[in-house]
Amino acid sequence: MIHLLSATVHQITPEGIIDRYPNSYNHFVLPFVIGITFILIYLFIGLIRILYHLSGEDRIKLLKSLFNPKTAWKNIKDIFCDCLLHTKIWKRKPLLGYMHSAIAFGWFLLIVVGHIEVWLFAPRHLSGLTEGSLYYPIFYRFFIWINPAHETLRGSVFFFIMDFLLLYVLSGIGLAMFKRVRSIALGMRHTTKPSLADRIALYCLWLIFPLRLLAEGFTADLSGGGFLTRPLNWVFRAFFGNELNFLPTWWAYSICLGLFFIAMPFSRYMHILTEPLLILFRNAGLKVRHPRKGFAEAEIYACSSCGLCLDACPMNAQKKNLKYSSVYFIRFLRRHNKKKTKEIAEKCLMCGKCYALCPVGVNSPAIRRAIRETQNNSINCNYSYLDTYAGKAAEVLSDKTRGKILYFAGCMSHLTPKIIKSMETILQASGQEYEFMDRNEGICCGRPLMLAGRTDAARKTIEANTKIIKDSGCTILLLSCPICLKIFKEEYSLKGIEVIHYTQFIDRLIKEGKLKVSKSSSAIVYHDPCELGRGCGIYEEPRNVLRAVAELKKASKEKDESICCGYSLGTLTLDEKDKAKIAESSVSSLMAEDPEEIVTACPMCYRAIRSKAEVPVKDFAEIVCERIENNDKN
Amino acid sequence: MIDFGFSVSPSSRINLDNADKEKFARLAIAEPDVLKCMACGSCTASCTAGAFEDTSLRRAILSLQNGLSDDASKLLSHCMLCGKCTMVCPRGINTRHLILSIQKIYSL
Amino acid sequence: MIYEGKKKIWAEYQKEIPEDHYFYVRSCIRQSFFPASEATFLDITRNKLGKDIFETEHHTTCGGIAYHSDAIPQETAMTIIARQFALMHKYGYENYVCSCITSFGLYCETLETWREYPELQQKIAENLWKTCHLEFAKPKFLVHASDLIFKYRMQIAAKSKFKLVNKNTGEPLRVVEHIGCHYSKMFPSKGVGGAEYPYVLVGMVEAWGGQIVDYPERRHCCGFGFRQYFIKGNRGYSLSNTHKKFESMEPFKPDMIITNCPGCPYFLDRWQYVIAETEGKTYGQDGHGIPVFTYEEVAGLVMGYDPWDLGLQTHQVSVEPLLDKIGIPYDPAKKYLGKNGKYLGEPEKPHCLK
């Protein structure tokens, strides 16, 4: 049968471009058609499900965002940059970025250019299902017959472009295969262990493009071809003679595509299709409300299981704890394994590095918090005392604080009196008028409760603190603890009051000339606290100040790649030994350039790093304090 | 019944035979650190909520061991989970998870 | 329970109790609550056993109740005691036997204090001379009346008509013994058998055929505690003590309780009614209480005294089931007749305690 078909092909030489088959159909397209139909239906149902699980409020938000030109433009830009070009990966690991963009963008262009080609040369095959528009552009080179004599320049350009794109994709695939063998070469220390569906999809993906090359190479003498396919055709002819039996390669190509699409929903490759949705959701300002449904579902399927979070996760200080990384967390979520997801959700330090480095931007800390919320939000508490205290405290502060700075040290800073003392010295030296909000006692900011998933309880502490701060009449709320800062910025509504971290504040004092500091020659390194850096995006202000007081060295991982000190309040179940290991790895990163001192700007980090570092560890305010030039001298 | 103007007063004695050991065992599985407390009192001394209300993890643990779970719940009901006790505990007890675990297991 | 172990301890707390010639002083409370007990003591020792027990109407209270209620200072109490001792000396006796445990404890305490602080003794002697013109003296031997009955327990057993045995089963009766706190808890060496396992009542019960039950709260106070009872606001505390003891002895199913203190039999007996009334709980069989006796009453019963002559009709907890158990005959019709045969009237029967 196959032989007969190929024989007939050679008997007639067409005039111009004609269909080799009157119906433009061959059985080999079936696997592809089944696959693409399956995935389209699956996607449709999935989309409906996710939208259904969104809250009404969120659905309206989403709808509005789609018609808002600003967000619409951002959506397009993000989808283009994140889903196709993978600029985020490019920035950190160029080779890995090239690999991803080659496969994604290359494939995308192959589809787009392929369709344009069909639209230009055989437009009727795009007009309706009857003419095979579902599969025709994919297998165009099989169904078309072009007499080389009638080849136009326009046609040749497409031949070239298509072959070039195929080569582009193949280069990506080549790298991907190499990565499987030697991941470190592409800058990854840890890679994920693929599941069965992952493997099927992966091998299909690997095979699709080489098979396409083979198939198009076989038919290049009939359909025409570019710099890749045509020489390949000559080679085949040289080896196999004129009687080319090319149908099996087209079958294989179609089967791989079909299998890939069928395996897709069960594999990591679902991210290709989900990521755009996630981008829309994110740009619409939606938040994770349920740990598995709605937005979370979009996040879960958007995870590409690339494993970049394995290298990012501070848990990788011990191999046994790698299992708590986001990629596995998401995998267990996908499988509805409640026991495992709960365990991982509670273990996580919530340092946010996986989120910061995730090429897709899966906010797994938010999902972890949502899981904790289901566990812990219903715990009863008795916070009636907060109101009583807030009332009293507000009364005490209200007169004397009007128009001044209100300094809130927070719970933890009371275990590091150095920070408080240094802050007061700085405030006094720079002539600032301030009141101390929690000198003797105070209410927790609510961040620890929030991190533990006790949202309702956190709201109560937020309410009480808000009353004190608002009633005080202060204009600036000065914080020395980044844990507090994060929640004050995110969850408090303090209109008219500037919430500022002491790193920012001191930077401003120096810039405004209110605080004079001298520079010493000692080499220091700065540890970015998670809540301050990744949490609030404050990286430069502390560095500005530190450069003014000492020689600032670099850590091997810093800014948004900074390694958590291990003692984060984010974790609920990580034990002391594991915390200590993480602290060690954090310190070893800080010691990359042999600094003489380590500086940080968080009471938790301060205590954690101090317990492991062999060089002196100082708080940010403390080191500034040491370098204050006495104003009286001038 | 005659009202004599006085009656048998309840005993303040702890009866360990009546302590719910099964529940405590569940707690020890959820957070084994509960067994490590050496009653130094650092947690109580540093407690943020303790400035306002009677709050003590040490005594809560003790109350649970003594089968007085209501007392324990009361002693933790004001906790804001701030984590100071985790920082100061010399035995490295994961106090926040312990508190959450107590609150969950003994609220049933 | 290793009985040999207890015997070892008893062997360490031997107390010298002279056989005869005693100066006897009564107890304020017992004279009122259990007058028949003291009468029985004198009858048994003098008439049945032929001992020389001297008594004088000139003796007074020892001052113990006032002392323990903080109503009089120690020196006053000591002077009262010195007068008692002086009376003994005046009548030519060296051995002092008292009916009351509070007194016994206070005598021990006073003698010990005088030994430790001779100057105080000197002062008391002077007080005594100033107030009473009596010559100061100290007893050679101080014993409690229960020590004496303990001493004579075998003589009493030899003359007994009944044994502390259940006549239906032949099993010894299960007896709870309760000694007054001030008998040996303050000075273990002054009591027969010490404080931890006092032997004074155990010895009697064993000699008379009964079996002692050791229950966890056996050391506990009956709850009298002076102030705890005298002030109504504290009475719940007194009651709770008794309640605790009964809760503890309940699983051992005792047939009876024997005591050697004025307050204990009273409170162990009367509080059973209050507990029944307020808590709805009784500790004996079939809604009965557990009968509580003084050691003289028990001695009287085994020697065949008429129960009504022993004053058992004044008990709150009815004693008849126990009398039936032992097989002691009694005439129910005579229960509420006085010594002169006149009808005394009957108390109202509580519905909660049979």
Add this chain to the structure above:
Amino acid sequence: MKNNILVIGGGPAGLEASSILSRMGYNVILAEKEKLLGGHLAKWDRLFPDQVPAKEVLNDMLGRMDGVKCFTETKVNSINLLENSYNAMLSNGITVLADAVLLASGFDLFKAEKKEEYGYGIYEGVLTNADLEKAFQEGKKSSPAPRAIGFVHCVGSRDEKAGNPACSKVCCATAVKQAIETKELYPEADVYCFYMDLRMFGRHYEDLYLRAQKSGIRFIRGRVSEVAETAEGRLLVKAEDTLSSKPLKVTLDRLVLMAGMRPSKTGHDVGRQLNLSIEDDGFFSAKDGLQNLQKSKLPGFFYAGACTGPKTLPDTLHEARSAAMEIDRYIKENFRK
């Protein structure tokens, strides 16, 4: 001519000192009142903090005893100081003329029955630390397994009424060790330790405590006040949980009393004859408590081990070794000029 040295007591101190002195070339005569050498060590099963079998330690010591003349079941009937040597008459009829004497009479365990309220010898379930070690040695396991077991620290220690206001030093660690071993033997049982202060002063001791806690042993700060028997024949134990300021009771099947260290009677018998000074606590008084722990006020008369107060086994062995050196120095200075 070899100098004679008399060692009184064949426990760890006596054995260790004898073997060293013998190797130094002295003629060592050791008198032990018991049938077997080893003292209390021979009656112990395992040793804190690492649970080393006592038998191994003892066998090591006994293996070095060649050359020492050991008389067991032998007491010192009389001893007196001659001009510069000691004349001792042993109960086996032998007279020893010794140039130096080492008293290594150790300690007696506090007689637990003296704490009447604990009911030792009265209630079946009440036993002492030594009884428990004996049971461990014999490999006895009760059936049915006890449901609850308590350990009382400071029995006859830190107790003026019991005649000993001082700490016996080893009981806390022993109690924790025994509690762990008991818990290992009966994993289902509730194990309680009643302590006043936990004196886990030595290296690894705190680890032992933590291990005990982690295995679920409950530490109750409070001295047991009294013990009674329930109707089922179990033990009703009362104490105050001083950490919660509440009285407490619990029903147990076994109560192990950590009998403390009291001066040995044998030691006193020797000391009396030589008029050696004894302190208020009943233990011998060393020449001074810092530099001359091994010396007595008499020339040529030395101490090692628990005769000068409660000691751990390593303490005792160190003292035995330094006593041997002190004796050697004394002999060299006085007899070999």
